Amino acid sequence: MYRPILRLSAKQLSCAARPAAVRGYAAHATPQPFNWEDPLNARSLLTEEELAISETAEAYCQERMLPRVLQAYRDEHYDKKILEEMGELGLLGSTIQGYDCAGVSNVASGLITKAVERVDSGYRSGMSVQSSLVMGGIDEFGTQEQKDKFLSKMGKGKLLGAFGLTEPNHGSDPGSMETTAKPHPTKKGYLSLSGAKTWITNSPIADVLLVWAKYHETGKIRGFLVERSECPPGTLETPPIKNKNGLRASLTGMIHLDECPVPEANMFPDVEGLRGPFTCLNSARYGIAWGTIGALEDCIARTRTYALERKQFKGNPIAKYQLVQKKLADATTDAAFGTLAAIQVGRLKDKGEAAPEMISMIKRQNCDRALFNSRVLQEVFGGNAVSDEYGIGRHVANLFVTQTYEGQSDIHSLILGRAITGLQAFV
Numbered sequence: 545m546y547r548p549i550l551r552l553s554a555k556q557l558s559c560a561a562r563p564a565a566v567r568g569y570a571a572h573a574t575p576q577p578f579n580w581e582d583p584l585n586a587r588s589l590l591t592e593e594e595l596a597i598s599e600t601a602e603a604y605c606q607e608r609m610l611p612r613v614l615q616a617y618r619d620e621h622y623d624k625k626i627l628e629e630m631g632e633l634g635l636l637g638s639t640i641q642g643y644d645c646a647g648v649s650n651v652a653s654g655l656i657t658k659a660v661e662r663v664d665s666g667y668r669s670g671m672s673v674q675s676s677l678v679m680g681g682i683d684e685f686g687t688q689e690q691k692d693k694f695l696s697k698m699g700k701g702k703l704l705g706a707f708g709l710t711e712p713n714h715g716s717d718p719g720s721m722e723t724t725a726k727p728h729p730t731k732k733g734y735l736s737l738s739g740a741k742t743w744i745t746n747s748p749i750a751d752v753l754l755v756w757a758k759y760h761e762t763g764k765i766r767g768f769l770v771e772r773s774e775c776p777p778g779t780l781e782t783p784p785i786k787n788k789n790g791l792r793a794s795l796t797g798m799i800h801l802d803e804c805p806v807p808e809a810n811m812f813p814d815v816e817g818l819r820g821p822f823t824c825l826n827s828a829r830y831g832i833a834w835g836t837i838g839a840l841e842d843c844i845a846r847t848r849t850y851a852l853e854r855k856q857f858k859g860n861p862i863a864k865y866q867l868v869q870k871k872l873a874d875a876t877t878d879a880a881f882g883t884l885a886a887i888q889v890g891r892l893k894d895k896g897e898a899a900p901e902m903i904s905m906i907k908r909q910n911c912d913r914a915l916f917n918s919r920v921l922q923e924v925f926g927g928n929a930v931s932d933e934y935g936i937g938r939h940v941a942n943l944f945v946t947q948t949y950e951g952q953s954d955i956h957s958l959i960l961g962r963a964i965t966g967l968q969a970f971v
């Protein structure tokens with residue numbers, strides 16, 4: 545029944561209603577060459593400034609970071625000079641306005657994140673904790689004194705941050721945390737923090753630890769800036785967690801607080817409940833959605849090079865075989881779609897129009913697809929996949945972690961499911 549209307553519209557479109565310029569373009573359009581490194585021409589959506597920032601970040605990461613990562617990963621070593629180098633380039637806290645920070649768009653900050661994670665997810669984790677979780681938290685919720693004291697130094701990488709939310713018994717469910725902030729029994733104007741946090745990026749070397757704890761007066765979660773240099777011996781311990789099988793180029797540890805005195809002035813003044821940590825996490829999760837695509841793109845490039853060079857059966861490069869080509873096609877498609885989705889959410893974030901569920905969607909999707917595809921691409925390397933020299937195994941191990949932290953993928957499924965149905969699955 546709609547056919548006559550459709551036929552009429554089509555006729556109108558092809559004749560009078562269609563401008564001459566459009567007709568000419570359609571008739572003479574030449575097919576554009578396909579760029580496997582940017583299949584859907586995402587670059588065309590970026591501003592001049594974003595392109596320049598991306599090039600600066602890529603150059604630093606490839607020239608200065610990449611040569612260090614293999615040995616760092618073997619030795620489970622994190623070179624904290626990396627944060628200082630990033631600070632010198634203005635890559636830390638890059639979306640923050642003022643305090644010597646760059647104040648760039650969310651898309652530009654995503655491009656920086658992608659460049660870093662193309663080298664290693666561990667380096668990106670160190671940067672995300674500093675920039676999104678701690679600096680972002682202080683910028684959003686801190687007092688003016690807290691901002692003046694910490695943001696500029698953190699932006700230069702002179703002060704290192706850690707973000708303590710997860711506890712040994714409360715990971716996906718941080719609302720049940722046990723860490724408390726009570727009035728200090730002897731020090732006036734101080735609170736006493738007690739409890740344990742685990743799997744905390746950078747905790748062993750952090751100068752300022754943003755710890756989330758339940759405040760005695762209300763029982764609600766509040767944020768506290770714990771300064772290591774001010775903690776009396778025995779009240780703050782941050783032992784490293786050694787022998788990880790992923791994210792080995794980043795440092796992870798625990799936070800033990802035993803009646804640790806923290807000035808009341810170091811508490812975030814207003815924000816309470818999970819809104820505080822979740823706001824910080826939203827920003828970091830957005831970065832992870834970009835970063836994991838960087839890691840996936842590196843897996844694609846490494847696999848393509850390997851498959852073109854490796855010959856099996858009558859001297860054919862294995863890249864000639866369709867099963868290998870399908871693996872590359874799947875991974876490249878997911879990377880291209882993931883990039884476009886991240887740009888879209890970044891643009892909405894810049895306008896203040898991004899819903900948290902959008903970030904759950906791209907964090908979950910890009911992490912899952914990066915992990916899945918990297919595991920499949922690893923197969924192309926055959927036995928050589930087992931050697932760390934080829935780099936792909938490192939990405940696979942790292943991408944398991946990115947899928948797990950800052951809301952494991954299934955938890956983001958529940959967040960999306962709740963938003964879609966209006967029904968709460970996890971209470």
Ligand SMILES: Cc1cc2nc3c(=O)[nH]c(=O)nc-3n(C[C@H](O)[C@H](O)[C@H](O)COP(=O)(O)OP(=O)(O)OC[C@H]3O[C@@H](n4cnc5c(N)ncnc54)[C@H](O)[C@@H]3O)c2cc1C
Nearest residue numbers: 707708709710715716743744745791949950952954955970
């Ligand atoms: C290397 C590394 C660095 C980290 N850095 C930090 C950091 O800097 N700061 C910080 O605070 N935390 C950090 N984390 C912790 C991380 O965020 C947690 O590991 C993550 O939130 C998952 O919590 P969990 O490990 O306790 O797993 P659990 O919560 O025990 O979950 C285990 C599994 O059960 C599933 N599950 C749980 N509840 C449900 C449910 N209701 N329905 C369905 N499935 C469910 C989960 O999806 C998951 O698959 C880091 C972790 C790692 C590994």
